[in-house]
Amino acid sequence: MATTSANPDFFKTKVLGHPSGLFVLFFTEMWERFSFYGMRVLLVNFLTMAIAGVDMPGWGWSSENAGALFGTYAGLLYLTPILGGMIADRYIGYRWAIVIGAAIMTLGHAAMAVETEFMLYLGLGLLVIGTGFFKPNMTSIISQMYKDLPEKKDGAYTIFYMGVNAGAFFGMMLCGYLAEKIGWSWGFGLAGIFMLLGTLQFWMAKPLFGTIGDVPDKAKKDAEIDATEKRNPFTTIDKILIVITSLIGVLYIFNDPLSKIGKINILPQEFLVSKDTLTGPLVVIITGLVLFLFLVISRILRYEPVVRDRMFAFIVFAFFTVFFWLSFEQAATSLVIFARDFTDRTLDGNSLVIFNIVNTLLTVIPLAIITWVLVLLFKQTRSQILRSNITLFICFGLMWGIVIWMLYREFTSTASEVTVSWFSILNSFFIIVFASLYTRWWDSKYNPSAAVKYGLGLIIMGLGYAVLAYGASVIPQGAVAGTVRVSMIWLILAYLFHTLGELCLAPVGLSYVSKLVPPRMIAFMFGMWYLGIAIGNKLAASVGGMIDDVVRDYDMTTFFLIFTLVPIVAGSCIMLLNPVLKKLMHGVK
Template identity: 70%
Template sequence: MSALKEQNFFDSKVLGHPSGLFVLFFTEMWERFSFYGMRVLLINFLTSAILSDKGPLFNGWGWDAEQAGALYGTYAMLLYITPIFGGILADKYLGYRWAVVIGAIIMTIGHASMALDAPIFMYIGLACLVIGTGFFKPNMTSILSEMYKNYPEKKDGAYTIFYMGVNAGAFFGMMLCGYLAEKIGWHWGFGLAGIFMLLGTLQFWFAKPIFGTIGDPPTAEQKAAAAKLGAESTDPNDKLNPFTLVDKILIGVMTLLGLGYAFNDPLSKAGDINLFNFKVGSLAGQDFVILVALILFLGVVISRLTRYTKVVRDRMIAVIIFAFFVIFFWMSFEQGASSLVIFARDNVDRTLEGTSLTIFNIINAGLTIIPLAIITYVVGKLTQQTFGKAPLSNVVQILCFVGIWGIAIWMLYREFTATSSEITVSWFSILNSFFIIAFASSVSKIWDSKLNPPAAVKYGLGLIIMAIGFGLLAFGSHGIQEGVKVSMIWLVLAYLFHTLGELFLSPVGLSYVSKLVPARMIAFMFGMWYLAIAIGNKLAAIIGGQIENITNNYSLSTFFLIFTVVPIVAGLLVMALNPVLKKLMHGVK
């Protein structure tokens, strides 16, 4: 792109940033609307009665929590693995924009499939969402990064705006898809997610004139220049440590074993199909397989670490320690997608009437209308700047917001005219996105002040603050008898502390990977980081799936104490390791 074209691109501004940023903002918003709108329904749908007393539109699959957790856990695990491959394909062949479009189309097919009333379509839909996310997720941020490559001072602000789009999409997706599903019928909720995924795809595709050549496939000249740059690098760590044939074979074997475990878990629990129907001592076949995969993985990591200089090796060991503790965070935090959904449905008093219903409706109306009005204002600004360049993109965007406003007003009218109402299970899930929007700027100001703590302390505080949320749930549900329900205030407070914990811990990790790891290992270590998150998500679903068994054998309070004690211990341990980590990081702040 010429300097003149690049300058013109940045001359078209909305709120001080190029209009292209807000195209990405809304594309990501509609994708997250669809993703989280579906996600908040999945466990609830799978575990709801096969024959509902509300009628056939509300029939679920009647699975128990363990079966549903096995399927959801594999789905969530794969969502963090496929982007590794999608990013590689985009870098080498497709370009970022085409990768985003391909991913969005595949995800649209997935959402449409899930709206159909047959089990096979649910499985096809989940598979499409996993594959589509692999293309979509890593390449949206790659486009953003390419846009700002000559404006590094503006990049932090751009990412902040972009992630507001993520949370806005999640907020409205869980609210509106959840409401339709629980009040009108499951497949209406799944269908709404698909409609906005399609519209978001069209909005991005028609916006191509705004981006120029940004995100296009790499040209032959660019590929040759990148290869020459790597060959001429003066950094010894870019030339040392190539992947050996043994490394590649071990990575292939452990990948196959890991995928075998991921698929076998739901197949064996929900489908009576066991791919590893054997035992090694007291270990079940699938547990033995994943243990072997983890040992091979550690072997590859250790063998590669030994080939680096001491400083580089120490820094990568610090990343590995951080990645280990991130497992405990996501293992607990992701209960929001499994056990907390079941808890909200079965154990929380969600029925309101009279004054309490009126107060809730006023709060809910504010939560809905105020952020929607702010985002609609941004749409108006974007339309002013870009209608001449990309009119079809703007028309699709306007249709999206007409639809969202229509559904939101219908929902609010329906609730305000009801004499009594049961709050939807999915409503509690929007609290995470709301609290992020409400508190993100305040937490970021702490990091910019003299109070900014070391990374290990941020990690420890994140784990402990999140654990307090589970401690409140353990206290609130202590001693309740069967049939007695918990006040919703405990769940609201839990989501508040979970979100504060996330704000302390989540933004730290990836930034330290990029700071501490040399270029030659960056892709491998990012892959390892996402693998740690994937393991955390799978563990979350496995343990969350035991909510019914632990409650029956012990108590509901005992279940929540697991997620109180384990993260607190992990948090204290990682803070105690701060001197060691500081030494390993060799001056990196």
């Protein structure tokens, strides 16, 4: 059954050349990302902020402990979508999964606002569960929408990715500002309010989607499977390996923060080899990875040749994704600490006036553009989803009010300190600025192959850290927080390079997953894609938490050079694999 027949009018109401429904998903993802990144930018800063001696005291954790907790949280955020994708695929459909996930996340944000240790862990747990339902199924709906329009997918995913980053931009800016200037609970609470409103507007837009994302009809789903897709049932060995590798992964991801924060070890400290050679947890996780690779490769070999080759290409892309997120996700840990403790953020006089003008343009122009998109959506869909549109206008009215209050407060102050969270918004701002240029590039005759896009993304990412390593060269070995501060320009340039690299890799990565994976496995394989991101996030937080140790034993430049060399080497390798990957993809562009 063609996608368009699910609702013939769906593709008649268009905004900026794409179906209006894409922009409903755009705003749904925007509010979810507002909430997620609004909380994310606060967490490590809140946990590691000094207990006393500052205006906004935190919990005084070490960077290692904060990194361990955040890494486990971030890793689980990308693991639960595997299960959530399977449940949606087989039982409840994509739309219900999104609503259930969003509701659970709303409760999680509410718990975070309480600021007790129990509620912190409860809130993080609810966010992990809710994300499992929400995350894979947003992209699955887009894949279903564009099933018969594959040439439009890259552009659609890039627009969708702009929604992701618009939400991240305003979430980090507004939640971060309220948290650092007024109180932590205000920042955590605002994230929950917009999560709730985003859930309501998506549910009210149901008439626009027809049967897209409905509860699956098993007989119809089986009938739509391509004739080249031979069923590949799980064998007994497959199931045993799934249980073993899943158990190992879960034990490791929880053992890391438990052993560091609570001094509780759920994995043996010695296993097979001496603790002085390799720690027990490391041996266990290496064993689990070997078993997992055996499971994946053995299953792929049982597919038909074309499907098999494309799945191998998918695995290669997922593997190199780990190296990208290992470096990129320093933004949640080490770069937050670097911005707070080693970056000069104090402004007064002319520098404050210039910053306020730039910050106003930085805030108002993107908000005005996205409000204009909302108006376009309203004109196209007001007769179909009026309540959804009204809810969106309420969201934007609230956000405009907070922005105007924030800007007024800053313009009337004689001296100010740029918030730590402000630097994190630069990534999202640059994406909003440059995403349309990349969309035109991908739609032109100069559109590079998937491997080249990946290679460029990784290499440009590495160059961003090279700039930061150079800027941090004045920070000596063993520097104490606050004793040496560098210019803000180095962080700004680093985020620019990181964004240019991200636009080459992240949004088109989602598009290639949908092109290479068999339709009946799409949500599950999106979950597998997120597994690669989960590993990258966990590694990023664990390594990022070592920033204090590396600076004490070496220096800050050495720390950033790690994230310079790793992505550049990885990017060069995947570009060399370009001819092989082209053959494996069998004509997928």
